[in-house]
Every structure is written in C-alpha cells, then in structure tokens.
Amino acid sequence: MAEGTGEANVPAPIPRWFVSAPAAADLRPLLRGLQQRLVHPYVLSDVAALGASIAQSLRQAIAQADTVLVVLGSSDGSQSTLFEAGIAVGMGKRVIVIADPGVEISAGLEGLLTIRARPDDLEAIFFALNQAEGRLVPGPAAAMAAGHPLGDRRVNELLDLLHKARRERAVLEVLQTALEESGALTVQRPVVVEPNRFVDLGVWSDDLDAIALNPLLIEVKSMFSHAAVRQTLHLLQGSRMDAALLVYLHPPHSPKEMTEALEKDLFPVMAISLETLLERMRTSSFAEVVRDLRRRAVHGVPAT
Incomplete structure (x- = not known):
C-alpha cells in the first residue's frame, strides 16, 4: 500500500x-x-x-x-x-x-x-x-429492442461473400458477421454442449429474452433434411438449452424429401436457409426473424 x-x-x-x-x-x-x-x-x-x-x-x-x-x-x-x-x-x-x-x-x-x-x-x-455470465443485467420490463436490420448494401455484400465461399469456415464467418453486425448480440463459436460434441454457434441477445430463446444455439448444415433436424435436436438436448436454429445452405433435392424433413413438428428446432436469413435481415433484426420462425415452427408452418 x-x-x-x-x-x-x-x-x-x-x-x-x-x-x-x-x-x-x-x-x-x-x-x-x-x-x-x-x-x-x-x-x-x-x-x-x-x-x-x-x-x-x-x-x-x-x-x-x-x-x-x-x-x-x-x-x-x-x-x-x-x-x-x-x-x-x-x-x-x-x-x-x-x-x-x-x-x-x-x-x-x-x-x-x-x-x-x-x-x-x-x-x-x-x-x-x-x-x-455477463448477460444477466437488470432492465425495465418494456426495454426497447436493440437489434437492427443490416440494410440492402450490407446484405448484398454478405450474399456475395456467401456465393464465393467454398469452405465451411467461410460460410460460418459470413453468418457470424451478419449476426454480430445486427447489434445487441454476443456470438460464441463453437459451443461445447457435451464432451467432444460441439454446436457451430451460440447466440446471446437481449432481444431474444422477450421470447424466451436466450441463448439460442445455431447449427449449420449443407442440406435441410430430416436427419439434419434429428442431429440438431440431439445436440440441443445435450446442451440443456431450450431451442436451436438450423441454418442450411441447400433445400432437399425433391418435394418428397422436403415432406419427409417436415413430417413432424420441428420445434424446438427452427430452420431457415442462410440465403433467406440474410435476405430477411435486410429489413428485420435477427431477433425479429427468429420470433417469426418460432411462430411458424410452433404452428407447423413449413420452413423457408
């Protein structure tokens, strides 16, 4: 002293x-x-x-x-x-x-x-x-939403990067960038859910608190399929969290495969293509997109 x-x-x-x-x-x-x-x-x-x-x-x-x-x-x-x-x-x-x-x-x-x-x-x-840790902060019951849309110019740039991406790492970087730039988010990559088992991304958002989806686990798959949904659900159950977002790059090859992927209610897994997610983030925040996906999943509306 x-x-x-x-x-x-x-x-x-x-x-x-x-x-x-x-x-x-x-x-x-x-x-x-x-x-x-x-x-x-x-x-x-x-x-x-x-x-x-x-x-x-x-x-x-x-x-x-x-x-x-x-x-x-x-x-x-x-x-x-x-x-x-x-x-x-x-x-x-x-x-x-x-x-x-x-x-x-x-x-x-x-x-x-x-x-x-x-x-x-x-x-x-x-x-x-x-x-x-670090996200538990007091606040008014009617706090203002803090996330924001990315806008046309930034989404166009991210879509261009996505179309040029040839490796999984590059795809994840596009997604992570979009999430972080949408505001009020903490993104962790990867997330350990069980010994030697990982989820691609974990997202914390004050805005997601309002719909009880905080934190949200995100898994990226090449193709949307029933197997991809099952795998994501298994990871979610190992994580002890409540919901996961399955982001896929390509739809199934046929309508029959899409039907098989949707043969059961998806929730607590929500699904959206990465390109569609970016398109919707032109005019909506990430939390707004997730809120709509939750509504669609709960009511059995097909994924986009």
Missing part, C-alpha cells in the same frame, strides 16, 4: 442472491453451490426482522439483493415464489428462474432467464449460469 495516497485495495463486494422457493424445497445443495461460486445466497428467514410483517421483510430482502433466484418445484407451494418474483421484477431486480422440467411457466415470467432443472441438479444450473 502506498503511504500518503489514502488509497487501498478494497475487495469487490460479494454479490447477494435472494433465493425464493417453496417452503418444502431442500435448498442445501443449491445454497452450497452458490457459495462455491463466491455468491452470498440467503432466504427470507435469514434476514427477516423479528416482529416485522412478512410483506415488509420480503421487500427488504429483495431490495438488498443483486439477483433474485426463483425456484419453482414440481409440487404445490409455488404461488408464494411467483408473488415474490413479481415483486422483484417490479423493483427492477434481475431475476433468474429455476423451474422443474415438469412445471408450466407462468406467462408473467416470460422473458426471464429460465433454467429447466431440479434445484439439486447443480451441473445443469451452473452450466446455464456460466453461459449467461
């Missing part, structure tokens, strides 16, 4: 995470895991003042938190946690939801980072948190 400067190396404060869960939930593994991540987790009973009302203690507990972690179990008793999540959102806190795979997510929680896992499945929870 330098004398006379009045300065000292002050350690950064440990982030405080308020954990909201049904009373019967066993949170011990989760709380220990959070502590190992250098987080200070606490529940309402840890900070509630004796003699204070529950509502007063709850608001104080949420106000002191940097992050509110909401645990939704498969059994009854989640109404209180939904109420607490609503208070946290209203107070502008960043909220993360851990939901048992069998739990139906309330419409009021759409747009929040949601991890589909049991509260004791620490591997799945912390994998998702690691993927989200």
Whole structure:
C-alpha cells in the first residue's frame, strides 16, 4: 500500500442472491453451490426482522439483493415464489428462474432467464449460469429492442461473400458477421454442449429474452433434411438449452424429401436457409426473424 495516497485495495463486494422457493424445497445443495461460486445466497428467514410483517421483510430482502433466484418445484407451494418474483421484477431486480422440467411457466415470467432443472441438479444450473455470465443485467420490463436490420448494401455484400465461399469456415464467418453486425448480440463459436460434441454457434441477445430463446444455439448444415433436424435436436438436448436454429445452405433435392424433413413438428428446432436469413435481415433484426420462425415452427408452418 502506498503511504500518503489514502488509497487501498478494497475487495469487490460479494454479490447477494435472494433465493425464493417453496417452503418444502431442500435448498442445501443449491445454497452450497452458490457459495462455491463466491455468491452470498440467503432466504427470507435469514434476514427477516423479528416482529416485522412478512410483506415488509420480503421487500427488504429483495431490495438488498443483486439477483433474485426463483425456484419453482414440481409440487404445490409455488404461488408464494411467483408473488415474490413479481415483486422483484417490479423493483427492477434481475431475476433468474429455476423451474422443474415438469412445471408450466407462468406467462408473467416470460422473458426471464429460465433454467429447466431440479434445484439439486447443480451441473445443469451452473452450466446455464456460466453461459449467461455477463448477460444477466437488470432492465425495465418494456426495454426497447436493440437489434437492427443490416440494410440492402450490407446484405448484398454478405450474399456475395456467401456465393464465393467454398469452405465451411467461410460460410460460418459470413453468418457470424451478419449476426454480430445486427447489434445487441454476443456470438460464441463453437459451443461445447457435451464432451467432444460441439454446436457451430451460440447466440446471446437481449432481444431474444422477450421470447424466451436466450441463448439460442445455431447449427449449420449443407442440406435441410430430416436427419439434419434429428442431429440438431440431439445436440440441443445435450446442451440443456431450450431451442436451436438450423441454418442450411441447400433445400432437399425433391418435394418428397422436403415432406419427409417436415413430417413432424420441428420445434424446438427452427430452420431457415442462410440465403433467406440474410435476405430477411435486410429489413428485420435477427431477433425479429427468429420470433417469426418460432411462430411458424410452433404452428407447423413449413420452413423457408
């Protein structure tokens, strides 16, 4: 320490995470895991003042938190946690939801980072948190979209590069460039989903939060086929994420092959040709294109 400067190396404060869960939930593994991540987790009973009302203690507990972690179990008793999540959102806190795979997510929680896992499945929870590192920021409920179209000139340039591309690496570079230049995106390439298994791209976007597709895994295939859909779905399941975008370079050779590729509903895999994606990004942001693809996939409308 330098004398006379009045300065000292002050350690950064440990982030405080308020954990909201049904009373019967066993949170011990989760709380220990959070502590190992250098987080200070606490529940309402840890900070509630004796003699204070529950509502007063709850608001104080949420106000002191940097992050509110909401645990939704498969059994009854989640109404209180939904109420607490609503208070946290209203107070502008960043909220993360851990939901048992069998739990139906309330419409009021759409747009929040949601991890589909049991509260004791620490591997799945912390994998998702690691993927989200740096993207969990509080914001107003009605934030403005940050992505933007690429415009005619830039899309023409990218299409020209795509038509000249002869190697997979060059194709991926065209796609990655388009995504990054569309704004408000973090692109990772490649993404490890299982030991020795990779997805071509992983995309984080604030705009995709609103349709619960954050992060989005992207797999590039030479041709759209039923096998390509199955392979992408397998990678998606290994990633523990919720949806994937299959970007292909060529359609099937025949209408019959297209029918076979679409014989079952695609979602949670969405599909689009790279050329079509670029064309649509002339006038739409990437998130707007994905939102439309999700709607089409959910309702069984054929891919473009």
